[in-house]
Amino acid sequence: MEEAYDRGVIEDFGRWREFSAGMWAWVFHKFTGWVLVGYLFVHIPVLSTALVGAETYTATIQGLESLPIVRVLEVGLLAVAVFHIMNGTRLLFIDLGIGLERQKVSFYASLLITAIIAVASVPTFISGVF
Amino acid sequence: MWFLQRVTAVFLIGVLAFHFFQLHFVEHAADIEFAGTQARMQQPFYFATMVLFLVAATFHGVNGVYNALINQGLDGRARTVVKWVLVLASLGLIVQGIRVAMAMAGVHIG
Numbered sequence: 001m002e003e004a005y006d007r008g009v010i011e012d013f014g015r016w017r018e019f020s021a022g023m024w025a026w027v028f029h030k031f032t033g034w035v036l037v038g039y040l041f042v043h044i045p046v047l048s049t050a051l052v053g054a055e056t057y058t059a060t061i062q063g064l065e066s067l068p069i070v071r072v073l074e075v076g077l078l079a080v081a082v083f084h085i086m087n088g089t090r091l092l093f094i095d096l097g098i099g100l101e102r103q104k105v106s107f108y109a110s111l112l113i114t115a116i117i118a119v120a121s122v123p124t125f126i127s128g129v130f
Numbered sequence: 131m132w133f134l135q136r137v138t139a140v141f142l143i144g145v146l147a148f149h150f151f152q153l154h155f156v157e158h159a160a161d162i163e164f165a166g167t168q169a170r171m172q173q174p175f176y177f178a179t180m181v182l183f184l185v186a187a188t189f190h191g192v193n194g195v196y197n198a199l200i201n202q203g204l205d206g207r208a209r210t211v212v213k214w215v216l217v218l219a220s221l222g223l224i225v226q227g228i229r230v231a232m233a234m235a236g237v238h239i240g
């Protein structure tokens with residue numbers, strides 16, 4: 001196991017300077033999770049333009065995708081999703097008791113893989129708007 | 131709940147990765163148009179996967195938020211209120227998502 005961090009009864013983000021790798025993994029997982037649900041609650045309303053009609057749906061999506069800011073946010077969303085997936089997979093293995101000795105290394109690996117996938121995807125996500 | 135959160139997690143790992151891959155690399159997001167969405171949504175397997183994705187993602191996300199709030203010390207009456215607000219918001223999102231999925235597939239009931 002990694003060194004213990006005594007969280008106390010209620011989480012106190014003000015203590016971030018004391019956080020260990022495990023605590024950062026926990027904070028990032030939480031943050032990326034909030035972003036993803038937030039996205040889902042926006043995504044469905046956007047797709048709901050399909051209820052109005054085919055033209056509205058196509059115009060809405062293509063209109064959004066033509067904005068550079070949307071493209072940049074999408075790369076951010078991809079990074080957030082990849083980290084949440086990688087770290088979540090790590091947590092599932094830890095729940096199964098696999099890799100208890102390597103929690104810190106596997107967290108750094110999640111960060112690294114996220115960075116690589118996000119950077120490698122930039123050309124595909126950005127193409128055509130700038 | 132703990133177990134359901136893990137089961138939906140496993141499902142979402144695969145489907146979310148597929149979703150991103152499908153709509154950014156296979157189809158370019160900027161070229162999405164209704165006809166393409168409709169062609170995908172008319173395949174029963176894709177349709178079912180999307181609806182399951184909707185339900186699993188909503189449950190997993192909202193349950194995650196609820197757990198985070200409990201971690202922050204939410205309890206008593208506020209906890210009960212928050213719980214029901216989240217349950218209603220989730221049901222609303224799922225109902226709306228299914229209406230959308232049906233419109234995409236071109237299915238009309240009533």
Ligand code: HEM
Binds near residue numbers: 185
């Ligand atoms: C920027 C990345 C994304 C794009 C461009 C995108 C686009 C789309 C599109 C066009 C559809 C309609 C189905 C189709 O055309 O095949 C769809 C459905 C869906 N997406 Fe996404 N999506 C993205 C990310 C996400 C994320 C991160 C989530 C989950 C948090 C998500 C959850 C869903 C769900 C649940 C449906 C089904 C909706 C329903 O059945 O009503 N999407 N997405």
